[in-house]
Amino acid sequence: MSIYLQLTRQFNHGRLRAILSGGQAVVMHRLAIMSKDGDWILREDEESMRHVLAVLDANGAHYRFGAPLDIRWLSAGWSAHLEFMGHGLRVRTDFVTRPPRLSAERLDGLWREQDAKNQAPFLGARDLVETKKTNREKDYAVIGELARGMGDIDDQIMCSRSARDLMELAAQRPDRVIALTCQRPVLAAIAEGPEALEVALDAERRRLMHANEARLAMYMSAAEPWARVWHEISREMEAMPLAAAHSLMVDRAGTKLPFTVPGGWP
Amino acid sequence: MIQMRDQFLSEEDLDLKSLSPEELESLWTEWLIQAQITNDSDSRDYSHGVFIREPPWDDGSTILFKSETGNQKSRIP
Numbered sequence: 001m002s003i004y005l006q007l008t009r010q011f012n013h014g015r016l017r018a019i020l021s022g023g024q025a026v027v028m029h030r031l032a033i034m035s036k037d038g039d040w041i042l043r044e045d046e047e048s049m050r051h052v053l054a055v056l057d058a059n060g061a062h063y064r065f066g067a068p069l070d071i072r073w074l075s076a077g078w079s080a081h082l083e084f085m086g087h088g089l090r091v092r093t094d095f096v097t098r099p100p101r102l103s104a105e106r107l108d109g110l111w112r113e114q115d116a117k118n119q120a121p122f123l124g125a126r127d128l129v130e131t132k133k134t135n136r137e138k139d140y141a142v143i144g145e146l147a148r149g150m151g152d153i154d155d156q157i158m159c160s161r162s163a164r165d166l167m168e169l170a171a172q173r174p175d176r177v178i179a180l181t182c183q184r185p186v187l188a189a190i191a192e193g194p195e196a197l198e199v200a201l202d203a204e205r206r207r208l209m210h211a212n213e214a215r216l217a218m219y220m221s222a223a224e225p226w227a228r229v230w231h232e233i234s235r236e237m238e239a240m241p242l243a244a245a246h247s248l249m250v251d252r253a254g255t256k257l258p259f260t261v262p263g264g265w266p
Numbered sequence: 267m268i269q270m271r272d273q274f275l276s277e278e279d280l281d282l283k284s285l286s287p288e289e290l291e292s293l294w295t296e297w298l299i300q301a302q303i304t305n306d307s308d309s310r311d312y313s314h315g316v317f318i319r320e321p322p323w324d325d326g327s328t329i330l331f332k333s334e335t336g337n338q339k340s341r342i343p
Binding site for chain 1: 270271272274275282283285290291293294295297298299301302304305308312313315316317318320321322323
């Protein structure tokens with residue numbers, strides 16, 4: 001079994017706490033294998049944090065630079081990162097409780113909709129598309145294919161990266177394209193023809209990439225004091241079991257890494 | 267007339283759909299093992315979350331944002 005499915009099952013033992021996201025969710029959608037690292041959305045409560053840390057401890061994980069796996073930081077959009085060596089692999093585990101571009105309402109829905117009996121849940125296509133609107137070109141290719149597989153025509157119209165596909169969708173359902181243009185302005189370019197639409201789609205992608213860059217820059221800037229002391233703290237944590245390392249990290253981060261970042265999540 | 271279709275991923279990528287669950291698991295694990303070859307080069311990088319690169323950030327070599335269609339570099343203030 002894939003290490004990332006194994007970990008997801010361990011994280012969800014006894015209770016649903018973790019939804020596989022990122023590149024490994026793309027694998028679960030049967031689109032491509034293109035990522036080495038694991039990405040999870042965690043339920044934002046203390047028990048989930050404790051359980052996930054215990055699983056990671058059992059796997060010999062250590063912290064990478066990032067926020068502690070603690071809801072005071074994660075609730076403001078920070079991410080926590082740990083890694084371990086196992087099964088011949090460098091396994092990186094990345095966690096958020098508030099992924100970018102998913103509203104609080106949508107997150108509540110996400111947890112309600114997951115089947116509590118499924119121990120290896122993964123992010124659905126529509127939500128995965130939102131999280132994939134990053135500053136990386138390759139993520140937009142994934143969005144393009146995810147959109148093609150969506151059953152709901154509104155979702156296809158809102159997510160498609162293909163001018164040709166959008167022209168076809170507009171021919172099938174012009175009423176839906178008109179209704180959704182207020183939510184996705186690029187749809188207005190459909191009326192101008194395929195070349196204009198392609199230009200508009202490229203511009204939309206660039207805007208999304210720059211928006212994510214700006215978001216990351218805010219967090220990186222806020223993390224500068226923490227970054228300056230990281231190597232010293234990392235050396236202190238090196239020989240500690242993860243539980244002790246986590247306590248130290250929380251204690252030190254409390255004075256160097258702000259809980260909230262103005263303009264941060266979502 | 268041949269109808270062109272925008273292509274985002276390769277046919278090999280999309281062929282994951284034709285695999286059995288066991289075949290997918292096997293290919294997935296094999297891919298992850300092969301991908302270990304880049305561990306040294308990406309040791310300081312992040313692929314998810316709000317971080318881009320491990321500190322130090324003031325070593326003069328950090329490229330924070332590199333577009334695949336060009337080299338747009340920017341640093342944190």
